[in-house]
Amino acid sequence: xxxxxxxxxxxxxxxxxxxxxxxxxxxxxxxxxxxxxxxxxxxxxxxxxxxxxxxxxxxxxxxxxxxxxxxxxxxxxxxxxxxxxxxxxxxxxxxxxxxxxxxxxxxxxxxxxxxxxxxxxxxxxxxxxxxxxxxxxxxxxxxxxxxxxxxxxxxxxxxxxxxxxxxxxxxxxxxxxxxxxxxxxxxxxxxxxxxxxxxxxxxxxxxxxxxxxxxxxxxxxxxxxxxxxxxxxxxxxxxxxxxxxxxxxxxxxxxxxxxxxxxxxxxxxxxxxxxxxxxxxxxxxxxxxxxxxxxxxx
Amino acid sequence: xxxxxxxxxxxxxxxxxxxxxxxxxxxxxxxxxxxxxxxxxxxxxxxxxxxxxxxxxxxxxxxxxxxxxxxxxxxxxxxxxxxxxxxxxxxxxxxxxxxxxxxxxxxxxxxxxxxxxxxxxxxxxxxxxxxxxxxxxxxxxxxxxxxxxxxxxxxxxxxxxxxxxxxxxxxxxxxxxxxxxxxxxxxxxxxxxxxxxxxxxxxxxxxxxxxxxxxxxxxxxxxxxxxxxxxxxxxxxxxxxxxxx
Numbered sequence: 001x002x003x004x005x006x007x008x009x010x011x012x013x014x015x016x017x018x019x020x021x022x023x024x025x026x027x028x029x030x031x032x033x034x035x036x037x038x039x040x041x042x043x044x045x046x047x048x049x050x051x052x053x054x055x056x057x058x059x060x061x062x063x064x065x066x067x068x069x070x071x072x073x074x075x076x077x078x079x080x081x082x083x084x085x086x087x088x089x090x091x092x093x094x095x096x097x098x099x100x101x102x103x104x105x106x107x108x109x110x111x112x113x114x115x116x117x118x119x120x121x122x123x124x125x126x127x128x129x130x131x132x133x134x135x136x137x138x139x140x141x142x143x144x145x146x147x148x149x150x151x152x153x154x155x156x157x158x159x160x161x162x163x164x165x166x167x168x169x170x171x172x173x174x175x176x177x178x179x180x181x182x183x184x185x186x187x188x189x190x191x192x193x194x195x196x197x198x199x200x201x202x203x204x205x206x207x208x209x210x211x212x213x214x215x216x217x218x219x220x221x222x223x224x225x226x227x228x229x230x231x232x233x234x235x236x237x238x239x240x241x242x243x244x245x246x247x248x249x250x251x252x253x254x255x256x257x258x259x260x261x262x263x264x265x266x267x268x269x270x271x272x273x274x275x276x277x278x279x280x281x282x283x284x285x286x287x288x289x290x291x292x293x294x295x296x297x298x
Numbered sequence: 299x300x301x302x303x304x305x306x307x308x309x310x311x312x313x314x315x316x317x318x319x320x321x322x323x324x325x326x327x328x329x330x331x332x333x334x335x336x337x338x339x340x341x342x343x344x345x346x347x348x349x350x351x352x353x354x355x356x357x358x359x360x361x362x363x364x365x366x367x368x369x370x371x372x373x374x375x376x377x378x379x380x381x382x383x384x385x386x387x388x389x390x391x392x393x394x395x396x397x398x399x400x401x402x403x404x405x406x407x408x409x410x411x412x413x414x415x416x417x418x419x420x421x422x423x424x425x426x427x428x429x430x431x432x433x434x435x436x437x438x439x440x441x442x443x444x445x446x447x448x449x450x451x452x453x454x455x456x457x458x459x460x461x462x463x464x465x466x467x468x469x470x471x472x473x474x475x476x477x478x479x480x481x482x483x484x485x486x487x488x489x490x491x492x493x494x495x496x497x498x499x500x501x502x503x504x505x506x507x508x509x510x511x512x513x514x515x516x517x518x519x520x521x522x523x524x525x526x527x528x529x530x531x532x533x534x535x536x537x538x539x540x541x542x543x
Contacts, residue, residue, distance in 0.1 A: 008326060009319055034411045046466035048419055053459040056452070062364035111367050116422040116456065117415045120374060126367045164314060168326065176333050183337035183372045191377030199379055202482045207495040208382035208402065208417060211410070215495070218485045267410050 011162035012170055013285035017137040018093070020173070021100075023277040024128040025091025027270065028103055029084050031125060035110060036080040042114060045071040049116055057115050065112035082106060090132070093142020097156055100137070104129035121271040124278055127176055135169035136160070173281040178239035185236025194232045197225025204265060211267030231258060242282055255279045332359045332368055340371030382417075382480040383424035385460075386503065389470040399468070400478070423460065424477050426453040429507055477504040 035042055042048060049057075055068050067079065083106035089099035107129055111122050138144040140160040148157035193199035201224045204214045218224055234241075234254040242251040256276065263272025314322070335356040342349035356363070363369050387399045402416035428449045435443055457475055464473045481500045487493045493500070 004323070005319070008323065009314060031411070034409065034415070037412065041463070041467065042415070046463050048460055048463045049456065050459045050462065053455050056455055061369075062361040063367070064365060108367055114415075117418050119414065119418050121411075123367070123370050123372075130366065168322065172326070172329060175330060179333050179337060180372045183341055184374050184376065186341055187371065187373040187376035189377075193378045194376075199375070201485055202379040203375055205482050205488065205495055206379065206382060207480060208384070210495065215488060218488065221485070267404075268414065270411055270414075 008168060008171060009164050010167055011164055012167035013162050013289075014136045014139045014160055014166045015141070015285045015288045016280060016283050017132065017135050017166055017169060018139075018141045019288075020128060020277055020280055021093065021096070021132055021137040022091055022141065023280075024125060024132060024274070025087050025089070025103065027121075027274050027277070028107055028125050028129060029087035029091060030270070031107070031121070032080055032083040032087060032110070035114070036077075036084070039076050039080060040073065042117065043067060043071060043076050044073065047071070049114075054113060054115055058112070063112045063115075065109045067109055067113035079106070079109075083110065090129075090138075093138040093144045095156070096138025096142060096144050100129065100133045104133055119271065121268070121274055124271070124274045128173065128274070128278060131169045131172050131176075135166045136163055137166075137169070170281050173278060174242075177278050177281065178242065181235050181238040185232055185234075185238070188232045188235065194228060197221070197228045200224050200228040200231065206266070209266040209268070212265045214265050230254070234258065248282060252279055252282060328359075331355055332363050332366070335359050335363055336369040337372050340373070379482070381482050383421050383504075384478045384480060384501075385420045385423065386476040386478050387464055388474045388476070389464070389468060390472045391470055394471075397468075397470075399464075419460070420477075423453075423456055423475075424479075424504075426456055427477060427504075427506075428453055429505075477506075478502065479504055 040046070051068055051071060058064070058068075067076075070076065082102070086099045086102035086106055089095055090103045104126070107122075107126055111118060111126060114122075136158045139148070139158045144157050145160065148154075148159065151157065153159045188194040188199070191199070193202060201218050204210065204217060217227075234251070235258075238251050238255075241247040256279075259272040259275045259279075261272075262275075263269045266272075335352070339348050339352040339356045342352045385401050387401070389397045389399070391397055401420050402413050404410075404413050407413035407416050426449075428446065430450055431443060431446045435446065461473050461475060464470070464475075479502045481502060483493050483495065483497075483500060488495075
């Protein structure tokens, strides 16, 4: 039980979560801005997936969105404005206790409306938004922190002291990320290409994904096969390698390479970036303090 | 201006009571079960169904997992990186001419995230596809028939929604949608045969009906939407993109 207590209930500084908050808020705002750029095409009365169809797709599950019941341009415009403003407030840490909840809720509503147009980016943004709601991520590097210094601390404007809620949010992000990689790795084991070494080739020659021509890599089958093997082994064993201090830099370094590759080579800058943001949860707050030249917090 | 309260600034957090820790522990365990439930169930999926070990937890937590958008398998590029699936749209314009569009199109949909949204729509349309039930299946009143028909109806509903959108968006009389598969070339094809990644030979128009009924259709490529697709930036009129002689 002591291990459980230490793992979950040791107070933690909010600085790493603040970085995640800034990045997640910015990404969430960007996602909503992109939806809004073609609002009629995606959510209007003649959307790609119209209201009756999206309700039919979710007839047998528990998903629900109030966007299933309106296609009014005015209401949709207001909805997206609120979503963008809430996301920006989350980014700058303004009224974070409220804006984090609103940003999560609005993103969730849009996700349930935009079934079939979603991908990994949306999954990670919702995941991070959800965990940011339960911590004090707005207590540092934020407008709230500035207000707190002027007006004093309160539940709405918490101090940047170590807290258990910060730790629980961090642990949940870390474990959720481990689950994602574990099943990402295990699922690859159901195919052959990740084992015969050709999977990376068939990833980089996918014209619809390609944003950077890496086809030249294929001139060396050894290089392709080695990178394929490294990817599948890293993904599967990430959940073990990322915890010991000795192997954590290796696990996170590979994450930078894999997601950097996805971002630059496969045209998914948003997805690659948000996965790196989630990986940032494994950075110790004391490392940040040391990097900023501040004395370490014990 | 009020001064910050020194107590709030300096008082460390009070240790949590044991009862609160127990409640938090239970909540944390439930959350972790919810996170694992769907990928575990998805991972065990086979032709015989899902694992009995995965189903109970997933079913109990279904309301939370599905509403909180935690129902993902996390099968990124798995089990194998496969071909892309696009759609070719053949429009009959208001003046009776024919025009073509292909989705997604990275030149037409920008920024990249917008392109990716369209890509996911066409990819997921393909994932939903199931051909109409065989005549024998209908005649024999096979027990699989209701589920088959239900899945087919789901695909047709999504395709119909997309067609309504396209007709409205491009002010056309009618539209037909063909699913197109973009096959991935091998390294020999690229380096020895010098096939480009967007070579026309790699694009195959997929039949909607069972293969036996559609052999003649797949061979009539000169008139298929796949070979004549023309990119139209979002917002541009179809009038500008009628097929050139």
